[in-house]
Amino acid sequence: MHQPTALIISDDPEFSRAVVGRWQSERSVPAFTLMRGDLCLGIEADRFDIAVVGALDPGVLPAALAMLEAAAKPVFLVCDKSYAAQEVRETQPRVTILREYEGWLDALILICVEALKVRQAVTRAERAEQANRTLESQAALGRYMLEMRHALNNALTSVLGNAELLLLETALPAHGAVAQIETIRNMAMRMHEVLQRFTSLEKELNVVERASAPRSHVAGAGF
Secondary structure (H helix, E strand, O other), rough: OOOOEEEEEEEOHHHHHHHHHHHHOOOOOEEEEEOOOHOOOOOOOHHHOOEEEEEOOOOHHHHHHHHHHHHHEEEEEEOOHHHHHHHHHHOOOOOEEEEOOHHHHHHHHHHHHHHHHHHHHHHHHHHHHHHHHHHHHHHHHHHHHHHHHHHHHHHHHHHHHHHHHHHHHOOOOOOOOOOOOOHHHHHHHHHHHHHHHHHHHHHHHHHHHHHHHHOOOOOOOOO
């Protein structure tokens, strides 16, 4: 299973150590990527699943938040100044802001853990939806092949029958032509076997479908 990655961006090593240390006391711990503000601007979106920003140079903060918002991942900003928080709310409305009040670290880890759970659930749902689309496409192809097998089988029967008649002729062309006719017959036989397998598979699927169908129960005396 994919281990999520938490990106922690800070110019203060103590901030990063505090977040990582507190997070490691949880039952589920992500992988961590620690970066300074001046080094995070080129990071790719698929390198992290969630981002925590704190104690960052004000000159770098807007660009860092704009980059993170473009990645469409959960972003949490720990802010110690009210005016800075208000500015971020106006320019980066998708960023979640947490003020450095007492107990902020516990609150940060709590909401980060829940955000990761939500993101993992969304990822699983997207993968399931993609798998379902693939299965639907394959099912449509399978239905088409089952519908067309009769027409194809009739054509193969004609090819096979004519190849057999040619091989029974007493006056045949050159030996090379005989070999070619035998090849046509053999390939037609192989394709016929494949079509027979389709018929067998359809019967097997019907049996499985009937076995898995819910049984109706009739309630009442004598039933």
